Amino acid sequence: MELISSKIHLDFIRWRWAAFLVSGLMIVASAISLMLQGINPGIDFAGGTLVQVRFVQPPQLHEIRATMTRLGLGDVVIQEFGAREEIIIRVEKQSDDGGKSSQLAEQIVKSLEPLAGQGNVELRRVEFVGPQVGSELAEQGALAMVYSMVAILIYVAWRFELRFSYGAILALIHDTFVAVGLLSLLRIEFTLVIVAAILTLVGYSINDTIVVYDRIREEMKRRKKQELAEVINIAINQTLSRTIITSGTVLLVLVALFFFGGEVIHDFSLTLLFGIIVGTYSSIFVASPIVLLFEKKGMKGGSTSVKAKEAVS
Amino acid sequence: MKQLPWWKPAVVLLVTLVSLLYSAPSLMGGVPSWWPSWLPRQVIARGLDLQGGLYLLLHVESAKAVEQAAENMVDDVRAIMRKEKLRYRGVEHAGGTDGVVVKLSQAADVEPVRKALAAEIVNVAFATAPDGLALTLTISENSQKEIKSFAVEQSIQTIRSRIDQFGVAEPTIQKQGEDRILVQLPGLKDPARAKGLIGRTARLEFKMVDEKGDLAGAIEGRIPPGDILLYGEQFDRASGKKTRQPYLLKKRTVLSGDLLTDARVNFDSQFNEPYVSISFNSQGGRKFGQLTGEHVGERMAIVLDGTVYSAPVIRERIDGGRAQISGSFTTEEAHDLAIILRAGALPAPVTIMEERTVGPTLGRDSIEQGLLSVLIGGALVVLFMGIYYKGSGWLANVAVVLNIVVLLAILVWIQATLTLPGIAGMVLLMGMSVDANVLIFERIREELRLGRTPLAAIDQGYDTAFVTILDSNLTTLITALVLFQFGTGPVKGFAVTLSIGLIASMFTAIFVTRVLLAMIVKNRRLKSLSI
Numbered sequence: 004m005e006l007i008s009s010k011i012h013l014d015f016i017r018w019r020w021a022a023f024l025v026s027g028l029m030i031v032a033s034a035i036s037l038m039l040q041g042i043n044p045g046i047d048f049a050g051g052t053l054v055q056v057r058f059v060q061p062p063q064l065h066e067i068r069a070t071m072t073r074l075g076l077g078d079v080v081i082q083e084f085g086a087r088e089e090i091i092i093r094v095e096k097q098s099d100d101g102g103k104s105s106q107l108a109e110q111i112v113k114s115l116e117p118l119a120g121q122g123n124v125e126l127r128r129v130e131f132v133g134p135q136v137g138s139e140l141a142e143q144g145a146l147a148m149v150y151s152m153v154a155i156l157i158y159v160a161w162r163f164e165l166r167f168s169y170g171a172i173l174a175l176i177h178d179t180f181v182a183v184g185l186l187s188l189l190r191i192e193f194t195l196v197i198v199a200a201i202l203t204l205v206g207y208s209i210n211d212t213i214v215v216y217d218r219i220r221e222e223m224k225r226r227k228k229q230e231l232a233e234v235i236n237i238a239i240n241q242t243l244s245r246t247i248i249t250s251g252t253v254l255l256v257l258v259a260l261f262f263f264g265g266e267v268i269h270d271f272s273l274t275l276l277f278g279i280i281v282g283t284y285s286s287i288f289v290a291s292p293i294v295l296l297f298e299k300k301g302m303k304g305g306s307t308s309v310k311a312k313e314a315v316s
Numbered sequence: 317m318k319q320l321p322w323w324k325p326a327v328v329l330l331v332t333l334v335s336l337l338y339s340a341p342s343l344m345g346g347v348p349s350w351w352p353s354w355l356p357r358q359v360i361a362r363g364l365d366l367q368g369g370l371y372l373l374l375h376v377e378s379a380k381a382v383e384q385a386a387e388n389m390v391d392d393v394r395a396i397m398r399k400e401k402l403r404y405r406g407v408e409h410a411g412g413t414d415g416v417v418v419k420l421s422q423a424a425d426v427e428p429v430r431k432a433l434a435a436e437i438v439n440v441a442f443a444t445a446p447d448g449l450a451l452t453l454t455i456s457e458n459s460q461k462e463i464k465s466f467a468v469e470q471s472i473q474t475i476r477s478r479i480d481q482f483g484v485a486e487p488t489i490q491k492q493g494e495d496r497i498l499v500q501l502p503g504l505k506d507p508a509r510a511k512g513l514i515g516r517t518a519r520l521e522f523k524m525v526d527e528k529g530d531l532a533g534a535i536e537g538r539i540p541p542g543d544i545l546l547y548g549e550q551f552d553r554a555s556g557k558k559t560r561q562p563y564l565l566k567k568r569t570v571l572s573g574d575l576l577t578d579a580r581v582n583f584d585s586q587f588n589e590p591y592v593s594i595s596f597n598s599q600g601g602r603k604f605g606q607l608t609g610e611h612v613g614e615r616m617a618i619v620l621d622g623t624v625y626s627a628p629v630i631r632e633r634i635d636g637g638r639a640q641i642s643g644s645f646t647t648e649e650a651h652d653l654a655i656i657l658r659a660g661a662l663p664a665p666v667t668i669m670e671e672r673t674v675g676p677t678l679g680r681d682s683i684e685q686g687l688l689s690v691l692i693g694g695a696l697v698v699l700f701m702g703i704y705y706k707g708s709g710w711l712a713n714v715a716v717v718l719n720i721v722v723l724l725a726i727l728v729w730i731q732a733t734l735t736l737p738g739i740a741g742m743v744l745l746m747g748m749s750v751d752a753n754v755l756i757f758e759r760i761r762e763e764l765r766l767g768r769t770p771l772a773a774i775d776q777g778y779d780t781a782f783v784t785i786l787d788s789n790l791t792t793l794i795t796a797l798v799l800f801q802f803g804t805g806p807v808k809g810f811a812v813t814l815s816i817g818l819i820a821s822m823f824t825a826i827f828v829t830r831v832l833l834a835m836i837v838k839n840r841r842l843k844s845l846s847i
Contacts, residue, residue, distance in 0.1 A: 004704050009765055055678070108673070109508045129507070129673035136373065136670045140804070147802035151795045158794060162787055199737055199799065199807045203744065203814070206795035210748070213788040214755065221780075245751075245758045252700060252754075253747030256693030260743050263692055265685035267365075268740050275744070 007244040015239045015287060016232045016295065022288035026177060033184020042187050045194035046130055048144075050137035052094045052107045055128035058119050061087035070114050076107070085266030089127070107131070144198040148179070151202060155209055163216055166297035171212050174290035178208045178281050185277055191270050200271045204278030207253070211246065212286040218242050219291065231298050235291050243287075250283040320834045328831050331823075332718060338725035360728050362502075363735035363809055366683045368676035369502040370510055374666040376471050376495045378464035381664040382414045385463050386455060389416045392437060393453070400432045415440075415454035423448030467663040468495055475499065477659040478513050482652075496669070507673045509652065517621050517665045518656040520573025520594075522607075523565040525615035525627055531564045542567050546617070548624030549643070563624045565617050570607055575600025579657035581650045584642070590650035591642035594657060601637025609633035620653075686739035693743045694720075701750055705757050707846025711832055712753035715824040719749045722820040723813070732816075735809030745817040752789075752825030756781040757847055770845045771837065778830055785826060789818050 046053050064081055067090065071079045078095040092111060108129040115124045132140070152172060160168040182201055186193060218238035226234050257279065261272040341347045342360040351357065364371050390409050393416055397404050405419040418429060426448050433451075434442065439459035443452045455463070472489055475497065479487050488500035504510055526543050534545045544567045550559045578595045596604055607616070608630045617627040618641050625643040645653065697716065701709035720742065727734065760777035768776065793815060800811035 004706075006704075009762070057677075106508075106511075125675065125677065126673075127675045127678040129671060131668065131671040133375075133667075133669040143802045143804075147798050150802070151798040154794045154798060155791055158791055195804070195807050196737055199803065199810050202795050202799045203741075203810075206792040206814075207748070209791045209795070210751075210788040213791055214784055217784040217787055241762070242758075245754050248704070248754050248758075249748070249751040252697050252750050253744065255696040255700065256689075256743045256747040259693035259696060260689045260740060262689075263685060264689040264740065264743070265682055265736075267682060267736060268686075271737070271740060 005244070007247060009244070011243070012236075012240050013243075014236060016236050016292060019288065019292040019295075022292070026181075026285075026289060029181045029184070030177070033181050033187065036184050036187040040187060040190070042183065042193045043190050044141075045192035045197075046093065046132050046137070047195045048137050048141040048193060049095070050132050050134040053128070053130040054092045054094075054108050054111050054126070055084060056090050056092070056112060056115060057125045057127050058088045058090065059123040060119065062090060062119060064090075066118055067092070067115065070118060071111070074110065074114055085269070089266070140195060144195070147198070147202060148205075151205055152176075155205075159209075159213070159216075163220060166294050167216050167220075169297055170290040170293035171209060171216070173293055174212055174285040175205055175208055177289050178204060178278065178285050181281050182274060182278050186274065191273070194270075196268070196271050197274055200274040200278065204275060204282055207275075207279060208282030208285060211250070211282055212290040214245065215239060215242050215286050215291055216294075219294065232295055235295060239287055239291060246283060246287070250279055253279050320831070320838060324827075324831045325835060328828050331722065335718070335722045335725035338728045339721050342724060342728055356728070358728050358731070360724065361731060361733045362679075362683070363733045363738070364500060364502055364672065364679075365674050365736045366679050366686075366734065367503055368674045368679035369500065370504045370507045371670075371672040372499040372501075372511070372514065372668055373492070373670035374471075374475075374497040374499065374514070375669045376468050376497060376662075376666050377664045378467040378495050379414075379664075381467035382455060382460050382463050383409075383412065384664070386414050386416055389437070389440075389453065389455075393418060393433060396433060396436050397429070402429050402432060404429070414460060415452050418451045418453070420449050420451065426451055464495065468497065470663045471666060472497055474660050474662055475514055478655055479510075481655045481659060482510065482513055484510070497666070503676070505676075509648070511668070511671075513652050513656060515666055515668060516656055516662075518573070518659075518661045519621055520576070520657060520661065521569040521619045522571040523567075523569055523617050523619055524611060525617055526564045526566050527614060529564040531562060534564045535562055539564075546619060546622060546624050548617075548627070561624070563617055563627055565619070565624075570616075571600065571603055573657065573661055575603070576657060576660075579654040581647070581654050582640070589642070590645050590647050591640050592645075592650055592654050592657065593638060593640045596637035596639075598637070601635070604637055604639065605633055605635040682736050683739075686736055690739060690743050690746075694746050697746055697750060701753075705753075705847055708753075708757055708760075708833075711829050711836075712750055712757070712825070714832065715753060715821075715829050716746055716749055718828060719817065719821045719824040720746065722824065723817045726816050726820065727813070732812050733809055734813075737807060737810035738813040741810045741813035742817065745814065745821065748792075749817070749821035749825060752781070752785045752821060753829060755784055756825070756829070760845065760847055764845065764847070770843070773845070774830075774833060774837075778826070782826060785822065789822055793818050 064083075067081050068079070071081065071092065076094045080091075080093040082091050082093075083089065084091045094107060094111075108126065108131070112124055112126050118124075152175060155175070156168045156172050159171045179201060182204060185191075186197065191197070215238060218241055219235055222234045222238050222241075223231070226237070254276065257272050257276045260268065261276060264272055338356045338358075341351065341357060346359060347357050387409050390407055393407050397407070397418070403421060403425060405421050407416060407418050409416050418433075420426060420429065426444055429451055430442050430444075433440075433453065437453065439456045440453045441456055443454065444450070445452070468491060472491060476487075476489050479489065479499075479501065484501045484504060486502060488498070490498045492498045499514060501507075501510060523544075526540070529540050529543055530538070534540070534543065539545055544565050546563050546565055548561045548563060550561045575596050576594050577597045577600075580593050581590050582593050583590055595601075612630050612632060615627045615629050618625045618639075620641070625641050641653070694716070698713045701712050701716075703709070705712065723742065723745070726732075756777050759781045760773045763773035763776045764770070796811050796815040796818065800808055800815065803811055
């Protein structure tokens, strides 16, 4: 069985300007969203208290809101979480923090009991992050991002060539930025788990890019006389079938995770679903054409010297 | 693929067997009764998000321990001054500082006082005020550091002993960074109570009531020097209300809780109300006897963490080193109070910096949904591979299943903790682990299209795909390692699962499938491949 005919030969390189336009539009849209509404930091980074409770009967949200107002907690976000009985109450970080916010959860549950009746509210989850921890976690998340990119840059430069590194890193930044843009657009809460999703997407995107690069490197050795643009086209076409199948299987499981994995990892799987699609797109339409851009600047002509190293076998 | 060395199938068989043995107890959800005792019995540890429990990150305010040390120095300095018969106007410790100030009436006294103090008190720096009328003793930097790190260690021990007495299976209590403590209590039923138990400083102090002082004036802000205004909570049985009762006390602590040996819950025979009876060690008992002897007819307040619990009148000298703390407790409160008194006070207050509580039902839901998505995701991939690559696809499926089994076995073996993101990592891995086989199979198909024989195509396919697989997996591994380095809790769990899974998938997808393929096509003149 074949999804993609082996005889297919698409001119991806010729479409690169259209692709750059698409990427540009996505980046601009992300930037606008980030400027206008920014990211929506979850309590992991912003600090604060999150309480998840389950009612036996679906509660009236406005009643909960009124109760919370009476407690005088400042900004409180109340929302359903997956099911109508499942409610999340998020309280912004308290300015005065004499260990009081750590007792907030019990206070909230106690205040909800009269609404639903004794024993009809169950405390499912409490998360409290102090302001200091929040900023530390944000710093660590950002550092993790930078370090992984630097590590990848070095690895790709060592295994391939420096211009491949540029392509890989630009594609990564592209993917990350667009994914963060989507999170901003959909107002998805930025949590530690989302950082894990974005780093996974970085891992996947680079994985995908490397497979295409590998084939470019191989074909460059074999077709020294041919134009680099044509070599890249051949490589992308040869790996197209694999790219689509692998992305497809990963998407299959992510769809399973999205629909059956439960509410807690809903945003995680959504981020990855989008990330895999963008990551696959970028290895074809961003990472590979960029190698070509750097070629045009650096050297002239078709006979490119390839310093690819042999793998340990 | 001329011949298959005998050790290759042996390795595959061995890894499969060992992995199955290690993962079986976890896969069956527990060690079954028939499971022989000499086989591995560990079950994979589930993270708090999967079994419920409490995660706390505590900050030890170790600067307060230094302050306390300075406070304690006041008594020492006074004793030395008295012993050496030196004149002074006052010795005091200003709140929030790490030093003690000795006030003198004439500048000529500075040098003899400094000498006398330096002879007995070590690890302090001396400084003289410009007018020569005050001498400041500051705890040296090294000594401060020591006090702080000791405070953290001591806090860990105290918290551990409180939790042990409270009864939690497999608690984790670790130092993190310089002044933080990480506490993980899996499977906890009552997080609020545990938090109260862990977070309380439990400084027990006995102070004399200032009977002559003007209580009303003190409430309005005119507190006599050397005194302190503290409150107690009074529970009125008739109205069921709690009221705050003010007490004017002598600032000096006459006896503190560090001389306790035991604390037990007892019941009052009259109201059947619980109280906590405490016993002092011999030194404490002697001191207590002496104190009560000297102050018959006066009131002595029992203060815990700045709250007055009771202030009974001393009727007679009490020997035998026993006292009781009463104060309208519930049985549970009395029980917890006894635990923290037995375990001792924290050397410095702790604050909660981060708390994550997962209820047991949410944990159960998470694991059920997580496993369901693993099964569905896995089934989809297996079906797809089987249909798309036919025979070879089923070979890859064997590798995917083996991959999960090996991963699970390694996680059990290294005692890693399975978290919800860890399960997500496993699901994702299933999608990615077929990638190696897809790369190989696509290469084999290409080689076949070029007209090679099946056997040559297989060899060529595996060899060329190997480099690609290595490069692509190593780069993914790099991000997983960075994630591990910087992540905490569940994110770390995800990184561990992903890293180990990637390495395991390289083994199963490249090595195992090739050996299996070789065994299948061995000694057969293959005309076509099912691919």
